[in-house]
Amino acid sequence: xxxxxxxxxxxxxxxxxxxxxxxxxxxxxxxxxxxxxxxGQGPEFLIYFQGTGAAxxxxxxxxxxxxVRPEGSVSTLKIQRTERGDSAVYLCASSLRGTSGGxxxxxxxxxxxxxxxxxx
Amino acid sequence: xxxxxxxxAALSVPEGENLVLNCSFTDSxxxxxxxxxxxxxxxxxxxxxxxxxxxxxxxGRLNASLDxxxxxxxxxxxxxxxxxxxxxxxxxRPESGGSYIPTFGRGTSLIVHP
Numbered sequence: 229x230x231x232x233x234x235x236x237x238x239x240x241x242x243x244x245x246x247x248x249x250x251x252x253x254x255x256x257x258x259x260x261x262x263x264x265x266x267x268g269q270g271p272e273f274l275i276y277f278q279g280t281g282a283a284x285x286x287x288x289x290x291x292x293x294x295x296v297r298p299e300g301s302v303s304t305l306k307i308q309r310t311e312r313g314d315s316a317v318y319l320c321a322s323s324l325r326g327t328s329g330g331x332x333x334x335x336x337x338x339x340x341x342x343x344x345x346x347x348x
Numbered sequence: 349x350x351x352x353x354x355x356x357a358a359l360s361v362p363e364g365e366n367l368v369l370n371c372s373f374t375d376s377x378x379x380x381x382x383x384x385x386x387x388x389x390x391x392x393x394x395x396x397x398x399x400x401x402x403x404x405x406x407x408g409r410l411n412a413s414l415d416x417x418x419x420x421x422x423x424x425x426x427x428x429x430x431x432x433x434x435x436x437x438x439x440x441r442p443e444s445g446g447s448y449i450p451t452f453g454r455g456t457s458l459i460v461h462p
Contacts, residue, residue, distance in 0.1 A: 232391070261449075270352070270437055270452030271392070284449065319391060336382075337450075339391030 232340035240346045249305040253322030263319040310347045317342040350375045354453035367425040371438035379441040386435045428460045
């Protein structure tokens with residue numbers, strides 16, 4: 229079946245511009261995660277959705293970053309007034325369930341191929 | 349704050365060698381540890397997941413061990429092949445607190461040459 233898809237695969241923009249990155253999770257997956265991976269680093273958590281709501285946005289670096297998941301499936305990561313330091317690969321992952329009520333889910337996260345963002 | 353370190357950062361070996369990749373973490377209060385593979389321009393693919401109560405997991409030529417008390421995990425790759433060339437990442441999930449978000453290491457970049 230179809231995996232997690234992300235569009236665009238590459239995005240080049242100028243400093244100060246606004247960008248939107250899209251993630252299509254695996255159908256039926258309730259949990260969706262956004263990560264940012266800089267060159268030579270591991271993925272760093274940005275935000276986690278359980279259904280339509282942001283269950284944890286503690287990884288968003290500042291208020292220029294925002295994400296939505298209005299219908300509980302597709303999610304969009306939005307970055308305002310982009311800076312050169314925002315250049316990275318933005319990864320999306322989904323899992324069948326997330327965590328709720330303080331309980332763990334051992335579901336594997338399935339990752340998309342990422343969007344490579346370059347801010348000039 | 350959990351910190352995950354992977355050694356070596358890069359490795360280049362001839363085909364057929366047995367390999368050991370290392371992952372260490374500073375906070376032993378983990379729920380599980382997972383090894384991923386990342387190919388250039390691709391996302392992460394899960395290889396093995398070890399629960400905190402387990403000592404090891406095996407899948408084909410891969411074997412991952414976990415020593416929770418000492419904060420260490422190793423990924424053993426037997427009879428390496430050129431197709432094993434990729435970056436290998438480990439990630440740990442905390443035992444409690446928040447949304448149990450995993451912390452990743454920086455990865456080991458592996459090249460297996462024919």
